[in-house]
Amino acid sequence: MNYNWNWGVLLEEQYLNWLISGFGWTVSVALCAWCIAIVIGALVGVGKTVPNKIISTACAVYVEIFRNVPLLVQMFIWYFAVPEMLPDDWGRWMKRDMPNPEFVTAVVALGLYTASRIAEQVRAGIETVPPGLSAAATAHGHSLAQTYRYVLLPISFRMIVPPLTSEFLTVFKNSSLALTIGLLELTAQSQQIAEYTFQGFEAFTAATVIYVFIALVATLLMQVVEKYARIPGYVDAKD
Amino acid sequence: MSDFDFSVIWSSLPFLWQGLQLSLWLTFLAIIGGIVIGTLLALARLSGIKPLAFVAATYVNLIRSVPLILVIFWFYFLVPLALGRPIGGFYSALIAFVLFEAAYYSEIMRAGIQSVRRGQVHAGQSTGLNYWQIQRYVVLPQAFRNMVPILVTQGIILFQDTSLVFVVSLRDFMTASSIVARTEGRLVEMYLFAAVVYFIICFSGSMFVRSLKSRMAT
Numbered sequence: 001m002n003y004n005w006n007w008g009v010l011l012e013e014q015y016l017n018w019l020i021s022g023f024g025w026t027v028s029v030a031l032c033a034w035c036i037a038i039v040i041g042a043l044v045g046v047g048k049t050v051p052n053k054i055i056s057t058a059c060a061v062y063v064e065i066f067r068n069v070p071l072l073v074q075m076f077i078w079y080f081a082v083p084e085m086l087p088d089d090w091g092r093w094m095k096r097d098m099p100n101p102e103f104v105t106a107v108v109a110l111g112l113y114t115a116s117r118i119a120e121q122v123r124a125g126i127e128t129v130p131p132g133l134s135a136a137a138t139a140h141g142h143s144l145a146q147t148y149r150y151v152l153l154p155i156s157f158r159m160i161v162p163p164l165t166s167e168f169l170t171v172f173k174n175s176s177l178a179l180t181i182g183l184l185e186l187t188a189q190s191q192q193i194a195e196y197t198f199q200g201f202e203a204f205t206a207a208t209v210i211y212v213f214i215a216l217v218a219t220l221l222m223q224v225v226e227k228y229a230r231i232p233g234y235v236d237a238k239d
Numbered sequence: 240m241s242d243f244d245f246s247v248i249w250s251s252l253p254f255l256w257q258g259l260q261l262s263l264w265l266t267f268l269a270i271i272g273g274i275v276i277g278t279l280l281a282l283a284r285l286s287g288i289k290p291l292a293f294v295a296a297t298y299v300n301l302i303r304s305v306p307l308i309l310v311i312f313w314f315y316f317l318v319p320l321a322l323g324r325p326i327g328g329f330y331s332a333l334i335a336f337v338l339f340e341a342a343y344y345s346e347i348m349r350a351g352i353q354s355v356r357r358g359q360v361h362a363g364q365s366t367g368l369n370y371w372q373i374q375r376y377v378v379l380p381q382a383f384r385n386m387v388p389i390l391v392t393q394g395i396i397l398f399q400d401t402s403l404v405f406v407v408s409l410r411d412f413m414t415a416s417s418i419v420a421r422t423e424g425r426l427v428e429m430y431l432f433a434a435v436v437y438f439i440i441c442f443s444g445s446m447f448v449r450s451l452k453s454r455m456a457t
Contacts, residue, residue: 072405072413076433201316
């Protein structure tokens, strides 16, 4: 293996700035997409469980569509196809005047995709709440909305925190797909450094280390959340 | 939207089919390779040999914390360098996928192996089987069977992931669709068509998993 090592390349101002800006984009895309995903995922997940055929079917269709099409295809559809399919004025606005088109598209695509995965967790969470509890709520004269608001959601949201941790890590990894529509996030920047300097080893190592760092921080963060969300004495109550 | 052109899809079908074949072939080989290496990693982690378990765990956790695209870039860069000669995009991609998916498969197999009751291992030992025989004839077959639905689900995810070879221009179904989309100027048609094809394949796959699960539950 013939290779000229040069770790110093990572500290040259230009390339260091590329890495920092890539890190910034990765984190911003992931966090913004996560916010969209949590809100829509919670709504769709709850929607799948309500006793209303139309709503639950619509939510199930949402989940199946977004889960069974690769994120890359979804990214391209949002970026290339949607502006063509909208009324002319809107399409033109999306192509010409929308600020940060790559960033916005990546956030929307990643957010809606992740929402379908979160929706499944939320649904599973609601279904693990023992049926006796919602029956008890009904017996107390709670309406359906009240049953969700005061019984089902508070319990299920706290129980699904551990599986959400891995979704939270995944959203950072999936944000790398934004490079396919031209957003220079971390992976793209490391690839660009490799191309400019021929120091692929150093460039990819830097990106890998930063991703591992992100994963560690995200895991620690979620552990804190997990600690606060844990329901005392509820761990064995599943059965 | 009014001028949706089906003819472009129709006329490019042979080209797209070639791409789809590459996607399916890559998926198939990566599933096999991923399960084999993943099982070895899982055995290493559960072997009780500290250094071995440590190395396997580090590998799995490292791979699982980086994006697949970065792993693909890594191997496109590393494989020709390590071998001293280029071996073509397909094999570089295949190696990247096998080693990447192995980390995910190893977590599944680890859960599978742990789902086999300890008594089975003890029974194997008392009949005089050695470690490898116990794994080969007692533990792994059961672990495998318990995990089939999850292994298939991971296979569906892997099939979706193969679309990422787009980043190195390997001509799979996604790249083929994108080539047609650009040369014909038919982005809407081609990307929606790609979405429909992926959807049909993956949705059938998840239906299959659902029927497997209900069959196993009874």
